[in-house]
Amino acid sequence: DAKTTQPPSMDCAEGRAANLPCNHSTISGNEYVYWYRQIHSQGPQYIIHGLKNNETNEMASLIITEDRKSSTLILPHATLRDTAVYYCIVRVAREGGSEKLVFGKGTKLTVNP
């Protein structure tokens, strides 16, 4: 299974862009990069995913490098409610189709007023 590496913590000022990096140098060609976040005492929440093209939705943008060995999640205008642990996950596909998520420790993002 491809592993990911994320910084343990980051800070961001409210209203500024938050750029969260992730390294996944052993990613396979058919594996997607997924981002989830977990606000304190809640279950994880899906944010965005991508294969090789950059992606954008109402929550965030995902930038994947051309070699696919790293990616960056961008929250364009961070708010205090974006304070959470952000997980970068490479989607695992097993024989039989189990698409389980393999979580690391993630990045604890703190948005400061």
Add this chain to the structure above:
Amino acid sequence: GAGVSQTPSNKVTEKGKYVELRCDPISGHTALYWYRQSLGQGPEFLIYFQGTGAADDSGLPNDRFFAVRPEGSVSTLKIQRTERGDSAVYLCASSPDRANEQYFGPGTRLTVT
């Protein structure tokens, strides 16, 4: 619409007792997952159901853990002879099919005294 619900939200039990944790997935979601999250760690995969069958139970730590989904909707995670090390938040997630993002419930916090 209603999200994934889990009951109870908190469960305190004595060492050696039997517990059942319930998950109600989003209506129509065929895939259902159980994860366990210890303090300060990311969620850890336990078992995955596709319909009524357990397609991947490789994450169950030992034979004290068992899960069922008899009608392809509600699932119950059963833990026999609980140990203090079983204390964690147990998360359930569902997905409309195995390729899509997973929607998580709020979790059940299990404390074994």
